[in-house]
Amino acid sequence: MVSTTERQFHEGPRPGRGEGRGRRAPGGRRRRPKPRATPGDVVRGIVRFFGEIMLTAGLLMLFYAGYEVYGSQWETDREQQDLAQGLEEAWSADQAAAEAGPDSEPLPGSADSRLYVPSLDLDWVVVNGTTQEDIRYSPGHYTEYPSDPGGEGNYAVAAHRTPGLFWDLDLLRNGDVMVLEDGENFYTYEVFRDETVLPTDVWVIEPDPFDDATDEEPGRSLLTLTTCAPKLNNTHRLIVWAELVETTPKSEGMPDSIAHMAPEA
Numbered sequence: 001m002v003s004t005t006e007r008q009f010h011e012g013p014r015p016g017r018g019e020g021r022g023r024r025a026p027g028g029r030r031r032r033p034k035p036r037a038t039p040g041d042v043v044r045g046i047v048r049f050f051g052e053i054m055l056t057a058g059l060l061m062l063f064y065a066g067y068e069v070y071g072s073q074w075e076t077d078r079e080q081q082d083l084a085q086g087l088e089e090a091w092s093a094d095q096a097a098a099e100a101g102p103d104s105e106p107l108p109g110s111a112d113s114r115l116y117v118p119s120l121d122l123d124w125v126v127v128n129g130t131t132q133e134d135i136r137y138s139p140g141h142y143t144e145y146p147s148d149p150g151g152e153g154n155y156a157v158a159a160h161r162t163p164g165l166f167w168d169l170d171l172l173r174n175g176d177v178m179v180l181e182d183g184e185n186f187y188t189y190e191v192f193r194d195e196t197v198l199p200t201d202v203w204v205i206e207p208d209p210f211d212d213a214t215d216e217e218p219g220r221s222l223l224t225l226t227t228c229a230p231k232l233n234n235t236h237r238l239i240v241w242a243e244l245v246e247t248t249p250k251s252e253g254m255p256d257s258i259a260h261m262a263p264e265a
Contacts, residue, residue, distance in 0.1 A: 076164040079137035083125035087111040091183040112141050113149045115157065116179040116258045120168050123261055126180075130158045139165065139225075142205050149180040150187035150247055153218035156205035158226045161238075166227035170194075172240050177257050178223060186255050189223040189242035196229050196236050204239045220244070 090111065116123040130140040139159035147153035159166040172191050180187040195204075203209050204226065207218035221244035229238035248255050254262055 076137045076162070080125055083111045083127065083138060084114070087114065087125055114181040115139060116181070116261055117172070117176075118179070118258050118261060119172065119176045121261070123258075124159070124165070126157055135159055145205065145207055147207075147218070149182045150185055150221060150244060152221050153207045154205055154209070154222040154224055155180065156224040156226065161228040161231055166225065166238075167231070169225060169227050169238055169240060170229075177245075178225075178242050179255060179258050180223060181250075183250075185250060186248040186258075187221075187223075187244055188246040188248065188255055188257065189221075190245045191240060191242045194238065194240045196238050199234070199237055201237070204237070209241070 110128050111125050112128045113126045114123060115126050124139050127134055127138045127140050128143060129135075130142055134140045135158055139157045142156040142158060145154060145156070147155045149155055161167060161169070172194065174191055174193070176191045178189045178191065180189070197204060205224055208220060208222060209224075211219055223242045223244070225240045225242075227238050228234040229236040246255070253259075
């Protein structure tokens with residue numbers, strides 16, 4: 001007759017309650033089955049996924065906009081340095097007069113003059129033409145109406161509303177002066193009016209927008225600056241007009257209004 005102890009030895013221990021019905025996790029704890037995803041969980045996952053995409057896209061757009069406004073100033077400064085060097089070389093060698101003849105027109109994108117705005121402590125090389133390529137890093141001279149720095153008519157200039165260019169053009173006030181420089185003279189203009197207009201108001205760059213002037217009889221000598229308005233938008237145009245008040249030969253040095261802006265030797 002086999003005893004109970006001997007039977008348990010040969011048969012092994014009996015499984016306890018619940019044993020054999022499922023695996024136990026390490027440490028003796030039974031693994032709980034994962035809950036099934038509900039329709040609400042699926043919707044929340046989709047919303048979270050697209051939310052992350054939109055957030056990333058928004059950050060990228062913000063970064064790009066910041067670069068367009070502020071990061072491009074470095075490129076503007078570099079381009080202006082190159083243009084200034086070329087303009088000085090052309091003036092020193094009198095290449096423009098030698099190559100262009102009296103009946104030829106300046107090439108689009110070529111350096112034409114230098115513009116000083118002492119109240120903003122800024123100056124730029126102005127190029128010929130106002131296409132997007134021409135004015136990407138420089139103010140550009142409108143070529144629709146023939147006019148030279150200091151000459152009769154309206155020397156009109158456009159530039160983007162970005163830091164380094166016409167960002168603070170709205171700070172100019174009546175009585176402020178601006179100076180144009182060519183190979184022979186400095187021409188001082190005094191601001192007398194500003195206005196915000198629509199992009200279709202092209203009359204602002206006519207030979208004299210306020211008098212009955214024509215190309216043949218332009219009357220007075222004007223300088224007009226145009227840019228987008230308001231900042232970071234292009235629905236309107238900010239216009240600043242100035243009139244010639246003084247001409248200073250370069251042999252006499254820079255006018256007092258821009259003497260502090262003289263390039264370092």
